[in-house]
Amino acid sequence: MKKMSVLLLCTLSFNSWAIKLSDYNPYKFEALFTNPVCETYSYESPVISENGKILESKPKNVYCKPADEAASVARSNSPQYRIVEWISDKETKELYLAYLSFNSKNISKALCLAVAKGVKLSIVLDGGEDGKNPSLNKEAEALKKCGNPTLVNTTYRGSTSGLGYAHNKILIVNPGSRTTKVLFSSGNMTGGTSINHENWNFVTTSGTSYFAQAHKCVIESMITSGDTKANFTKSLNECRGKITAQPEQDIQIFFSPVDGPLALAKVTEAGKKATLVEAMSHRFSGQLADLFKTLLAEKTPIKFILDDDIYWSYKRHQNVGRNTSFEAFKIYRDLILPGMNTKFLQTNQNVYQLQHNKFMIFTFKSGGAVFNGAGNFTTAAFSKNFENFYFITIPEVVGAYNKQYDLYFDEMATFEKDMPRDYVNP
Numbered sequence: 001m002k003k004m005s006v007l008l009l010c011t012l013s014f015n016s017w018a019i020k021l022s023d024y025n026p027y028k029f030e031a032l033f034t035n036p037v038c039e040t041y042s043y044e045s046p047v048i049s050e051n052g053k054i055l056e057s058k059p060k061n062v063y064c065k066p067a068d069e070a071a072s073v074a075r076s077n078s079p080q081y082r083i084v085e086w087i088s089d090k091e092t093k094e095l096y097l098a099y100l101s102f103n104s105k106n107i108s109k110a111l112c113l114a115v116a117k118g119v120k121l122s123i124v125l126d127g128g129e130d131g132k133n134p135s136l137n138k139e140a141e142a143l144k145k146c147g148n149p150t151l152v153n154t155t156y157r158g159s160t161s162g163l164g165y166a167h168n169k170i171l172i173v174n175p176g177s178r179t180t181k182v183l184f185s186s187g188n189m190t191g192g193t194s195i196n197h198e199n200w201n202f203v204t205t206s207g208t209s210y211f212a213q214a215h216k217c218v219i220e221s222m223i224t225s226g227d228t229k230a231n232f233t234k235s236l237n238e239c240r241g242k243i244t245a246q247p248e249q250d251i252q253i254f255f256s257p258v259d260g261p262l263a264l265a266k267v268t269e270a271g272k273k274a275t276l277v278e279a280m281s282h283r284f285s286g287q288l289a290d291l292f293k294t295l296l297a298e299k300t301p302i303k304f305i306l307d308d309d310i311y312w313s314y315k316r317h318q319n320v321g322r323n324t325s326f327e328a329f330k331i332y333r334d335l336i337l338p339g340m341n342t343k344f345l346q347t348n349q350n351v352y353q354l355q356h357n358k359f360m361i362f363t364f365k366s367g368g369a370v371f372n373g374a375g376n377f378t379t380a381a382f383s384k385n386f387e388n389f390y391f392i393t394i395p396e397v398v399g400a401y402n403k404q405y406d407l408y409f410d411e412m413a414t415f416e417k418d419m420p421r422d423y424v425n426p
Contacts, residue, residue, distance in 0.1 A: 024205050033079075038062070048422070083200075093119060096216070097122070161229070163386070169388065175219075180205055180216075184374070186198045197356060253390060276362075280306075281357070286382075293335060293338075358373065373389035
């Protein structure tokens with residue numbers, strides 16, 4: 001009885017102060033970025049920039065093609081390499097995945113081998129991403145033929161009952177186990193693991209942490225109750241309400257559509273306190289665009305990196321890639337023309353290679369924070385879609401994002417004055 005009391009006291013004491021993710025054992029947080037390795041793609045004839053300079057090629061390692069994937073993923077610090085490593089680890093017994101889309105051949109192969117060895121696999125995908133016909137997602141459905149079909153559970157959610165996309169980007173290794181690994185990202189299990197410009201966050205933690213348990217809750221709630229927003233909200237909140245561990249203060253989690261308003265409030269609070277905001281996004285509209293418009297009017301310094309599809313959509317008055325001319329017009333009118341410090345990544349819209357990062361870095365008078373996750377910075381991401389967002393103050397993580405942002409802004413991205421004058425691709 002005395003031993004049980006001491007154990008209980010230790011457990012309660014631990015839970016009372018373990019409010020940082022690093023308080024748990026094990027702990028590792030690795031922020032990786034695709035930073036693809038690509039050939040230099042030259043124009044057939046020189047192109048003139050907006051400021052009159054001669055351009056001979058697209059920026060190296062920015063503009064890429066599918067043929068560049070092999071070199072990009074072969075590096076031991078590439079996101080796809082790490083994903084395959086996690087899946088293939090001999091300690092991996094069960095996997096949860098939730099993504100908008102899934103078609104990476106290398107990751108499918110790794111998953112197939114894992115299932116053949118007896119690993120249990122649960123996948124949640126968007127039901128409308130493949131023409132509202134789940135059977136068309138051949139990569140995911142084919143995993144049922146890799147071994148015992150009862151080990152593979154595929155669920156399709158979103159795009160029904162007033163819900164938007166099932167847009168989460170989460171991989172969990174051994175959910176509920178003493179050592180649980182959680183991956184969250186801006187990218188899907190597609191070219192996002194290789195030639196898109198994306199951020200990937202690999203976290204190893206204890207299965208008893210709030211962080212690990214909350215992620216288990218969201219995927220299980222999508223599987224069992226993701227048919228309507230009301231059912232999902234009830235299930236997620238009930239599951240999270242049973243977690244006895246305290247939420248970590250250095251990484252706050254928001255699952256849309258349930259927590260969308262809380263996420264927006266957190267970003268608004270951070271933006272108003274910041275002395276500098278540095279951002280990247282594939283899409284940008286709604287309340288966050290309004291916030292940036294206000295911050296710009298209040299003279300808060302803002303740096304923003306966009307996909308060059310926005311530049312071309314505005315310049316050509318038509319949709320380019322996956323960006324719209326209407327969206328581009330509003331970004332230019334409200335933010336770029338009033339003076340936001342903006343650059344573009346010149347990606348390859350012909351193969352839907354994207355600047356697909358979605359994150360903000362807030363620099364405060366003391367310290368800083370990163371807001372990132374699966375969702376684009378749009379109204380739907382915070383109100384209709386299934387999304388996962390994070391507000392992170394872990395110093396080494398903020399430092400990694402600052403270092404990467406400097407690489408993007410200083411070396412990889414292009415000012416408007418240096419952009420090609422004409423819409424020409426190599």
